[in-house]
Amino acid sequence: MKDLALDALDAVARRGVTYADVRAIETRERDISTKNGKAGHVSSSESVGLGIRVLAFGCWGFAATDDLTRAGIDSAAALALEIARAGTAAKKDDIALVPESPYQDTWVSACAIDPFSIPVDQNLGVLLAVDQELRHCAGVSLAEASMHFERRRQVFASTLGSLIDQTRTVSGAGFSAHCYRDGEIQKRSYPNSFGGQFQLKGYELVEELRLLDHAPRIAEEAVALHSADQCPAGEFDLVLDSSQLALQIHESIGHPIELDRVLGSEANYAGMSFLTLDQLGRLTYGSPQVNVVCDARPAHGPGLGTFAFDDEGVPAQRTDIIRDGRFVGYMTSRETAAAVGEARSNGCMRADGWGRLPLIRMTNVSLEPGAQSRDEVFGADHAIYMETNRSWSIDDKRYNFQFGCEIAWEMRGGKRIRMLKNPSYSGISTEFWNACAAIAGPEHWTLWGVPNCGKGQPEQVMGTGHGASPARFHKIKVGSAYGG
Amino acid sequence: MAAEVSGAADIFEQVLAAARALGVSEVEAIVAGGDHALTRFSNNAIHQNVAEHTRQLSVRAASEGRTARATTNRLDRDAIRGVVEQAIAITRLAEPDADLLPLAEPAPYQQCDRVWEATAHATPGDRARAVAQAIHAVEAAGQVAAGIYSTGLSTFSILNSRGVSASYSETMARFSITAMAADSSGWAKASACHHGDLNPLALAQAAARKAEMSHTPRELPPGRYTAILEPAAVLDLAGQMFGDFSATAIRDGRSFLNDRIGKQLFGGNITIHDDVRHPLQSGAPFDGEGVPRQRLTLVDGGVVRDIAYCRQAAALAGAAPTGHGYPLPNEYGEAPANIVIAGGNSSVDQMIASTERGILVTRLWYIREVDPYQKIFTGMTRDGTFLVEGGAVTAGVRNFRFNQGLMEMLSNVEALSPAVRASGEEAFDMVVPAMKVRDFNFTEVTRF
Numbered sequence: 051m052k053d054l055a056l057d058a059l060d061a062v063a064r065r066g067v068t069y070a071d072v073r074a075i076e077t078r079e080r081d082i083s084t085k086n087g088k089a090g091h092v093s094s095s096e097s098v099g100l101g102i103r104v105l106a107f108g109c110w111g112f113a114a115t116d117d118l119t120r121a122g123i124d125s126a127a128a129l130a131l132e133i134a135r136a137g138t139a140a141k142k143d144d145i146a147l148v149p150e151s152p153y154q155d156t157w158v159s160a161c162a163i164d165p166f167s168i169p170v171d172q173n174l175g176v177l178l179a180v181d182q183e184l185r186h187c188a189g190v191s192l193a194e195a196s197m198h199f200e201r202r203r204q205v206f207a208s209t210l211g212s213l214i215d216q217t218r219t220v221s222g223a224g225f226s227a228h229c230y231r232d233g234e235i236q237k238r239s240y241p242n243s244f245g246g247q248f249q250l251k252g253y254e255l256v257e258e259l260r261l262l263d264h265a266p267r268i269a270e271e272a273v274a275l276h277s278a279d280q281c282p283a284g285e286f287d288l289v290l291d292s293s294q295l296a297l298q299i300h301e302s303i304g305h306p307i308e309l310d311r312v313l314g315s316e317a318n319y320a321g322m323s324f325l326t327l328d329q330l331g332r333l334t335y336g337s338p339q340v341n342v343v344c345d346a347r348p349a350h351g352p353g354l355g356t357f358a359f360d361d362e363g364v365p366a367q368r369t370d371i372i373r374d375g376r377f378v379g380y381m382t383s384r385e386t387a388a389a390v391g392e393a394r395s396n397g398c399m400r401a402d403g404w405g406r407l408p409l410i411r412m413t414n415v416s417l418e419p420g421a422q423s424r425d426e427v428f429g430a431d432h433a434i435y436m437e438t439n440r441s442w443s444i445d446d447k448r449y450n451f452q453f454g455c456e457i458a459w460e461m462r463g464g465k466r467i468r469m470l471k472n473p474s475y476s477g478i479s480t481e482f483w484n485a486c487a488a489i490a491g492p493e494h495w496t497l498w499g500v501p502n503c504g505k506g507q508p509e510q511v512m513g514t515g516h517g518a519s520p521a522r523f524h525k526i527k528v529g530s531a532y533g534g
Numbered sequence: 535m536a537a538e539v540s541g542a543a544d545i546f547e548q549v550l551a552a553a554r555a556l557g558v559s560e561v562e563a564i565v566a567g568g569d570h571a572l573t574r575f576s577n578n579a580i581h582q583n584v585a586e587h588t589r590q591l592s593v594r595a596a597s598e599g600r601t602a603r604a605t606t607n608r609l610d611r612d613a614i615r616g617v618v619e620q621a622i623a624i625t626r627l628a629e630p631d632a633d634l635l636p637l638a639e640p641a642p643y644q645q646c647d648r649v650w651e652a653t654a655h656a657t658p659g660d661r662a663r664a665v666a667q668a669i670h671a672v673e674a675a676g677q678v679a680a681g682i683y684s685t686g687l688s689t690f691s692i693l694n695s696r697g698v699s700a701s702y703s704e705t706m707a708r709f710s711i712t713a714m715a716a717d718s719s720g721w722a723k724a725s726a727c728h729h730g731d732l733n734p735l736a737l738a739q740a741a742a743r744k745a746e747m748s749h750t751p752r753e754l755p756p757g758r759y760t761a762i763l764e765p766a767a768v769l770d771l772a773g774q775m776f777g778d779f780s781a782t783a784i785r786d787g788r789s790f791l792n793d794r795i796g797k798q799l800f801g802g803n804i805t806i807h808d809d810v811r812h813p814l815q816s817g818a819p820f821d822g823e824g825v826p827r828q829r830l831t832l833v834d835g836g837v838v839r840d841i842a843y844c845r846q847a848a849a850l851a852g853a854a855p856t857g858h859g860y861p862l863p864n865e866y867g868e869a870p871a872n873i874v875i876a877g878g879n880s881s882v883d884q885m886i887a888s889t890e891r892g893i894l895v896t897r898l899w900y901i902r903e904v905d906p907y908q909k910i911f912t913g914m915t916r917d918g919t920f921l922v923e924g925g926a927v928t929a930g931v932r933n934f935r936f937n938q939g940l941m942e943m944l945s946n947v948e949a950l951s952p953a954v955r956a957s958g959e960e961a962f963d964m965v966v967p968a969m970k971v972r973d974f975n976f977t978e979v980t981r982f
Contacts, residue, residue: 090865095605112584136658142579171627191787230787317680441902450980534975
């Protein structure tokens with residue numbers, strides 16, 4: 051792999067470039083799922099290829115190939131340069147990069163149990179046991195369970211002299227129970243919806259999740275939702291579980307702080323951001339207890355945004371985003387950092403494989419734990435507690451959002467009074483975060499993985515990490531999804 | 535031009551030999567590949583400009599009621615043998631399924647010729663020149679342009695040990711542009727198998743006109759309005775429901791069509807087909823097992839008629855497969871993929887002229903399902919939202935959030951334009967009309 055990356059770098063560098071980098075990537079994946087007592091999806095895949103990024107004539111060019119012959123690499127190198135040259139037809143200014151040092155390093159993410167050492171029939175055995183437990187509950191009409199494992203080795207080489215070899219292992223698992231009855235479909239998931247929990251770990255993640263232990267409760271809740279009252283509409287104090295809050299962070303903080311979208315790079319697709327450059331250091335993003343960091347370092351935890359170096363060879367860093375409620379930082383790249391007066395990128399460039407160009411992507415964008423106990427967070431006189439995302443939507447500048455959850459409870463004095471179905475809440479991002487009244491402490495903090503974040507054209511799907519504890523928000527609009 | 539994927543037959547011979555050497559005779563291979571390039575621009579300059587060459591071999595083995603799939607992008611002899619070994623190894627560890635069918639038998643299909651050499655070989659320079667011209671048009675209006683121009687060739691072959699040998703190739707070009715003024719924006723997008731059918735300059739001018747027309751947007755209260763949805767908005771919203779026209783989804787109890795087949799769900803003016811051979815459609819004329827796609831009448835005068843069946847779902851239901859199955863193994867079964875919503879004889883201009891007070895919508899964004907059985911979706915308007923008063927567009931308006939049930943929406947359609955090939959960002963390309971819809975449910979308004 052190192053030779054491959056260096057050969058490709060040589061093939062493009064000798065053609066005369068301002069800068070070039072190459073990412074040679076080898077990926078192995080396994081996906082296993084079950085549905086109603088049967089194997090659903092049983093597959094494995096491998097992929098190897100390289101992407102060549104070149105800065106020449108003041109423009110970027112990028113070509114990727116899985117033809118790893120000498121001729122294939124030469125062809126990709128020539129095409130990358132031709133593409134850069136073509137960019138001069140619509141160029142305003144030469145691309146400039148902030149400086150970065152060269153690095154030679156090897157890094158392998160922690161993995162206690164190699165997931166690929168576990169036989170497929172053992173994976174299926176675990177999932178089918180969960181499936182059987184879910185369908186023990188009368189009324190469950192559809193039981194689904196899944197696991198995903200991925201190992202990616204990436205060698206990065208650049209004309210700065212960097213040669214960085216990183217291997218990351220990702221695991222994910224989860225299940226859901228559906229209940230279709232009387233003209234209504236209800237669903238509960240564990241430990242999160244849309245595939246469960248995903249972390250930078252080995253098979254130990256599956257064991258830690260104790261899937262089977264949680265199956266009876268999840269099945270019973272899916273059925274019980276049919277008898278629950280509709281979530282009322284109005285303004286309520288709102289408590290969110292940490293997995294829903296993780297997605298709230300992702301959509302209403304993580305995306306708006308991407309400096310490339312602030313500067314217009316995503317205007318045609320993912321959109322722009324309300325966090326215009328004049329807001330930096332001035333905007334009161336949240337209440338004083340809201341502190342958010344963007345942290346790719348392994349010390350932050352085994353997140354989907356954890357690595358040693360980003361995809362343009364910049365070391366992983368921790369950056370304050372919101373400090374004591376004030377907006378203080380963006381996620382940057384070597385091309386964009388200068389726009390906010392920074393002399394160095396904070397290391398957020400990531401690509402979803404060898405075939406794609408690195409973009410500014412969330413690493414681990416996390417809400418720091420608060421000082422309150424769980425009882426203090428849940429202990430409002432009257433509140434609605436929502437758990438597990440069901441739907442999510444936000445406008446293209448990230449002001450107006452609406453989320454739906456799988457289940458909610460009306461709470462009085464910290465006690466669950468009644469279960470509520472079809473809960474939703476909505477608002478404006480900064481108003482929501484300024485309404486934050488209490489955040490639970492570090493013992494309740496979980497680093498969640500969002501495996502399916504889309505951005506870019508052609509679209510890239512990236513895994514991001516978001517740590518959060520349950521938190522309470524004051525006077526939030528609830529129930530408009532079913533309004534009108 | 536005849537569609538033929540070079541090398542697929544040779545690769546399959548190696549797959550077959552490797553499988554037989556391991557004692558497995560039931561084996562299927564998908565050989566896919568492509569060359570795709572995309573020129574992306576923002577702030578009136580090209581900023582991301584990429585190309586990708588890919589190939590892939592995906593092998594499925596079936597043995598004693600078990601099946602599993604292994605995939606690689608390495609196509610040398612050792613790698614081909616390796617992926618077959620992997621597929622067979624995990625197949626032998628998979629759980630048996632009493633409902634698993636033998637591999638599909640060969641069936642004739644009518645080829646769709648959708649390869650244009652000029653599009654397959656469009657150069658970075660070709661795309662850059664068209665982009666430069668489009669940017670110039672937006673810049674001349676005092677606005678800022680962002681967008682993409684992509685061209686590419688995709689190839690797909692499926693072969694199996696019972697003799698299925700189906701191949702399809704297709705070129706595709708897409709141009710999309712957002713024009714941004716000080717406090718407003720406009721958008722246009724089109725796609726075609728032949729890039730010569732696209733007119734980037736005209737799309738740029740249309741986006742710039744919308745940005746100009748929507749300047750100084752007014753804030754209107756949320757509520758129910760007559761909405762005139764341009765084709766991209768219809769596509770992105772109505773397109774969310776077609777995964778439910780699936781026998782497997784109905785069997786699983788996750789389709790909004792459960793207990794609703796044969797009922798009048800939509801207005802009498804709504805008729806929808808799935809038709810891979812429609813002249814404005816794209817995509818392979820066979821499914822993920824090589825079964826030829828049939829034309830379906832999904833909705834006839836507002837009544838749901840046909841649903842899609844993969845082979846296994848068809849066998850369980852005592853029906854015939856329709857050629858809409860995904861590659862096995864999978865959890866979802868099948869879905870229609872070539873949607874054609876029948877149009878009418880109105881036009882967007884006529885819809886505006888006939889509207890006393892309403893909202894003209896260019897595009898919708900971030901559409902997500904709120905309720906799976908009521909089929910309620912939420913999302914936002916974007917890049918060209920206008921107030922219509924007294925039969926004319928009178929102002930741009932701040933963007934709305936909607937929460938709209940699709941059964942209600944498609945029961946409230948007052949006028950349809952002729953259907954066109956539309957391209958959005960939330961659903962795959964379809965052939966759809968613009969629609970005038972009464973009582974569209976806008977529930978909130980955002981800040982721009």
